[in-house]
Amino acid sequence: MNPAQSTPSSGTNPWLSILIPVYNVEAYLGECMNSVLSQELNGVEILLLDDASSDGSAQLMEALAAQSPHPLRLLRHERNRGLSAARNSLLEASQGAYLWFLDSDDLLMPGALAALAGQIRELQSPDLVLVDFRVLRERERLKHRLRGELHRRTFAGPPAQRLQDRGALLEGVFRQGLLHSWSKIAKREIWGSDLRFPEGRYFEDMYTTPELLLRCRSYSHLPRVCVAYRQREGSILASMNTRKVQDMMGALVGLPQRLRAAGVHHEGGEQALAQYAARTFVTACRFAQRSRELSDKARSHLLRDYRADFERSSPLAPQQLLRACWRRGWFWRGLRLAHWLRQAGTHFTG
Structure with a gap:
């Protein structure tokens, strides 16, 4: 029209x-x-x-x-x-x-x-x-x-x-x-x-x-x-809590499979989605670290959940994404992601 x-x-x-x-x-x-x-x-x-x-x-x-x-x-x-x-x-x-x-x-x-x-x-x-x-x-x-x-x-x-x-x-x-x-x-x-x-x-x-x-x-x-x-004080991002973070982490779960089902195969798109999912994962982990309401046990459980959601949201496996960071010279980004993956119980090499 x-x-x-x-x-x-x-x-x-x-x-x-x-x-x-x-x-x-x-x-x-x-x-x-x-x-x-x-x-x-x-x-x-x-x-x-x-x-x-x-x-x-x-x-x-x-x-x-x-x-x-x-x-x-x-x-x-x-x-x-x-x-x-x-x-x-x-x-x-x-x-x-x-x-x-x-x-x-x-x-x-x-x-x-x-x-x-x-x-x-x-x-x-x-x-x-x-x-x-x-x-x-x-x-x-x-x-x-x-x-x-x-x-x-x-x-x-x-x-x-x-x-x-x-x-x-x-x-x-x-x-x-x-x-x-x-x-x-x-x-x-x-x-x-x-x-x-x-x-x-x-x-x-x-x-x-x-x-x-x-x-x-x-x-x-x-x-x-x-x-x-x-930008207001009461916005979602300015008042994060466990439920909001869980909704944030769950939003992209399964998206890589939906991309393939839709016939979308694009290296740049997959890289960008993986990096976005990684930033979301790091944000969630930092929230869990700072939260005074969580016990050590609850924090450890949440970190594992966040890691699982991240891996189901990223088209690239953690090791692939880290290698991409090293190749592009994004050393701080890669080090930060590797740190939180380890905190969330991921064991990998390379």
Whole structure:
């Protein structure tokens, strides 16, 4: 569907659905919606779903809808069901040809929708468009700028081209290590009737994004900052616990087998996935080491579990991955991985 030709008033389905799950974000929702409503919204539908907030988010949604010059579709869960369920309900209710999930404390950057529509039109409607983002902090410091937080690339590959190599897509995404759904705008048909966010789990994007990538026959990277991602104290990464780490480690289990089943054989993609799985494993092990709630026995058991999940998530065996690190000169990365593999009870040579 041509983004420039689809309008709500024309009787056709919108070219884009912006899907915004809402839960206890009264302090941020107004700014988020201002960033959305200031865009070029011709042919765009906007859906918000309140997941039984306990603050004034639901009332603010209604007030915003009453004042908005652009129609807002409001949905509500009678009880709190979590982010995955909220996104799934929004997906089911949406009508757009493309779907863009936006967290309700984040912002769309000026001109983001016009740039997205232009790239979709110019590249003959690829199945997926990956967009870049910036990090939004309450206190932005020089070190954050030096880290490149004003422009974070989500894809390591050619920009502004229509591409079709799924292996290169996996490599480009896993090399950057950014699997969040809000930087990936996909056609509704790619989600289909079966790909949904896992309810009751954290790190839900790590479960869905790899499957979404495998289904895409064409894709493009829009090298523009389109989203301002708000880094908050209460985010998943800022409040890790054992359950969250277990969900993180379990997200990619079995992915190497699914790659082979999908006919994806790509050395670069396998290397990038293996390195990503290794970083996730090291993160989990460091959490277990620092946790004061774990006994030595429980910590040892968790490390073994993390190692098993890592080995089922990586296309490369531990020894293969270590050799790849030595060949590429990634000595610190290899030493760190070898250390945690030994701590988790792995015995190997070489």
